[in-house]
Amino acid sequence: MAEPTCGRARIAVLISGSGTNMAALLYASRQGAPFEIVLVASNDPHAGGLSLAEAEGIPTFSLSHKGMQRAEHDAAMDAAIRKSGAEYVALAGYMRVLSDEMVQRWEGRMLNIHPSLLPKYKGLDPHARALEAGDEVAGASVHLVTTELDGGEVLGRAEVAIMGGDTPETLALRVKIAEHQLYPQVLGAYVSRGSDPDYLLGRLRELALALPEAEEQASHGSPAFKIAGKSGKFFAHFADRHHGAEQIAVLAKTSGQDELADLVERDPGVFFRPAYYHASGWVGITLNRPDCDWDQVQHWLERSWRSVAPKRLTKLRDAADEF
Numbered sequence: 001m002a003e004p005t006c007g008r009a010r011i012a013v014l015i016s017g018s019g020t021n022m023a024a025l026l027y028a029s030r031q032g033a034p035f036e037i038v039l040v041a042s043n044d045p046h047a048g049g050l051s052l053a054e055a056e057g058i059p060t061f062s063l064s065h066k067g068m069q070r071a072e073h074d075a076a077m078d079a080a081i082r083k084s085g086a087e088y089v090a091l092a093g094y095m096r097v098l099s100d101e102m103v104q105r106w107e108g109r110m111l112n113i114h115p116s117l118l119p120k121y122k123g124l125d126p127h128a129r130a131l132e133a134g135d136e137v138a139g140a141s142v143h144l145v146t147t148e149l150d151g152g153e154v155l156g157r158a159e160v161a162i163m164g165g166d167t168p169e170t171l172a173l174r175v176k177i178a179e180h181q182l183y184p185q186v187l188g189a190y191v192s193r194g195s196d197p198d199y200l201l202g203r204l205r206e207l208a209l210a211l212p213e214a215e216e217q218a219s220h221g222s223p224a225f226k227i228a229g230k231s232g233k234f235f236a237h238f239a240d241r242h243h244g245a246e247q248i249a250v251l252a253k254t255s256g257q258d259e260l261a262d263l264v265e266r267d268p269g270v271f272f273r274p275a276y277y278h279a280s281g282w283v284g285i286t287l288n289r290p291d292c293d294w295d296q297v298q299h300w301l302e303r304s305w306r307s308v309a310p311k312r313l314t315k316l317r318d319a320a321d322e323f
C-alpha cells in the first residue's frame with residue numbers, strides 16, 4: 001500500500017454531479033483538515049460542482065467522456081490529476097467506471113464514497129434496494145478503490161436510520177448529510193496515518209508476529225517483540241517519540257557499533273541512535289516519515305530476529321527460504 005506524505009496531503013476530487021461531497025471536503029480542508037483540494041475534475045463539463053469549485057478558487061478540469069474510449073478518457077483525467085500535483089484521488093459521485101490501469105496506477109491512493117453500508121448493495125440504486133429489503137438502517141461507506149466495483153477495503157461507515165414513509169429520495173438526502181460528515185473524517189485519518197502511532201504499531205505488529213515463534217511483550221512500558229518462551233530474547237522495540245525524540249520508530253539489532261555508525265551516517269533520514277539502546281548496538285528506524293519503506297522494515301525485523309533466534313528456528317527459516 002502506498003505511503004502517506006508530510007504536511008497537508010494534496011487531493012484531486014473527481015465528480016460527475018452536484019458535488020456536495022466535494023464541497024464537504026473543501027470546507028473541511030478550510031477548517032483545518034489535514035488535506036487540501038488541488039483539483040476538481042469531472043467527466044461532465046456541466047457538473048454543478050465545477051462552478052462551485054471555480055467560485056471557491058479551486059482549479060478545475062473537465063472532459064466529456066462521450067465519444068471517447070475509456071482508456072483514452074482515463075489517461076486524460078490522469079494527466080490532469082498528475083499535473084495538479086495531487087497525491088490522492090477522492091471519487092465523490094464520479095459516475096464513470098475506471099479502467100483497471102487507472103485504478104492500479106492509484107492503488108492505495110484512491111478513495112470512493114458509496115451510499116450504502118458496504119459490502120451491502122454495491123453498484124446502482126442502493127437506497128431503493130435497502131428499502132425493498134426492509135432494512136432498518138442504511139448509510140454510507142468510504143473505501144479504497146480496487147478493480148472490483150465498490151469492493152476495496154472499507155475505511156469507514158456511517159449509519160442512518162430508515163424511517164417509515166422513506167422513499168429512495170428522502171433516504172438519499174439523509175444519507176448525504178451523513179456522507180458529508182464521514183468523508184472528510186475518513187480521508188483526513190487516512191492521509192495522516194503515517195504519523196499515527198496506532199497505525200504504525202499495527203503494521204509493525206503484523207510483520208513482527210509473522211516471524212516464527214515471535215510474541216509480543218511489553219518492555220519498559222512499550223510494545224516489543226521477542227522469541228516466545230521464558231528465555232526468548234527481544235528482537236524489536238516500538239518507540240513512540242521516546243525521550244523527546246521526534247521519531248516513531250522500531251529499534252532493531254545491528255551487528256555492532258561500526259554498522260550502527262555507518263547506517264546513521266549514510267541515511268540519517270531513516271536511521272538514528274536511540275537513547276540508551278544504542279549502547280548495545282540497537283538502531284532506530286524511523287516509521288513516521290514520508291514513504292516509509294516497509295520492505296526495509298521487514299528486512300531489519302528479520303535480521304534482528306535471526307540474531308537472537310535459536311539455531312533450531314533459523315535453520316528452519318533457511319530451509320524455507322531455499323525452497
Ligand code: GAR
Pocket residue numbers: 015016017018019020021022049092093094113114115123140176179
Ligand atoms: C453521493 O451520494 C455518493 O455517495 C454517490 O453519488 C452521490 C454524489 O453526490 N456515489 C455513488 O453512488 C458512487 N457509486 P454529490 O455529487 O452531491 O456529492
